[in-house]
Amino acid sequence: xxxxxQPTEMTATEGAIVQINCTYQTSxxxxxxxxxxxxxxxxxxxxxxxxxxxxxxxxxxxFLSRSKGYSYLLLKELQMKDSASYLCAVRDxxxxxxxxxxxxxxxxxx
Amino acid sequence: xxxxxxxxxxxxxxxxxxxILRCVPISNxxxxxxxxxxxxxxxEFLVSFYNNEISExxxxxxxxxxxxxxxxxxxxxxxxxxxxxxxxxxxxxxxVEGLSSGNTIYFGEGSWxxxx
Numbered sequence: 001x002x003x004x005x006q007p008t009e010m011t012a013t014e015g016a017i018v019q020i021n022c023t024y025q026t027s028x029x030x031x032x033x034x035x036x037x038x039x040x041x042x043x044x045x046x047x048x049x050x051x052x053x054x055x056x057x058x059x060x061x062x063f064l065s066r067s068k069g070y071s072y073l074l075l076k077e078l079q080m081k082d083s084a085s086y087l088c089a090v091r092d093x094x095x096x097x098x099x100x101x102x103x104x105x106x107x108x109x110x
Numbered sequence: 111x112x113x114x115x116x117x118x119x120x121x122x123x124x125x126x127x128x129x130i131l132r133c134v135p136i137s138n139x140x141x142x143x144x145x146x147x148x149x150x151x152x153x154e155f156l157v158s159f160y161n162n163e164i165s166e167x168x169x170x171x172x173x174x175x176x177x178x179x180x181x182x183x184x185x186x187x188x189x190x191x192x193x194x195x196x197x198x199x200x201x202x203x204x205x206v207e208g209l210s211s212g213n214t215i216y217f218g219e220g221s222w223x224x225x226x
Contacts, residue, residue, distance in 0.1 A: 042220055097158050
């Protein structure tokens with residue numbers, strides 16, 4: 001199984017930057033995913049990393065270090081609509097499924 | 111943009127009753143999943159399904175649960191005898207492939223099940 005840790009809550013100001021860290025322990029590794037989930041809604045895909053380094057997608061970037069079992073999601077130019085839960089998920093080598101962390105609730109304040 | 115659709119969006123059922131949750135995965139996807147999320151908790155994997163059979167299941171997916179693909183478009187989750195602790199949001203999901211790099215799992219809007 002996996003052990004996936006991320007902070008429970010973070011608060012930031014509109015226009016600022018927030019970095020959400022995720023550490024994981026897996027027996028194998030076949031990719032790390034970040035999803036956004038608004039309250040009462042489905043998780044929606046944000047980013048995917050399988051190799052070390054930074055993936056940039058507009059205001060969102062995700063970084064992976066496989067040797068450290070570490071990833072972060074960087075949200076730039078925060079907007080009020082970015083207030084949501086951000087889920088770190090890992091796929092084990094040989095698995096079909098994703099295993100999710102508990103999520104980080106980000107609150108953006110004016 | 112293609113999406114995973116689920117019905118019903120909400121269901122209230124009495125303990126011990128059978129419930130069937132329905133899903134229509136994205137049309138060219140081959141792998142199907144059910145996840146659940148108890149209120150305030152993390153998203154938990156239940157089962158994956160490929161080529162008309164279960165490919166993987168979690169310890170949550172015990173004998174009271176079953177999945178079926180009755181036709182070319184629907185994918186169902188049946189809970190035979192519901193318990194209070196089955197109250198949760200149930201998400202159906204699908205992906206094009208299972209293991210290839212970059213393969214993304216797309217989630218439906220969920221079916222909120224309340225067992226009373």
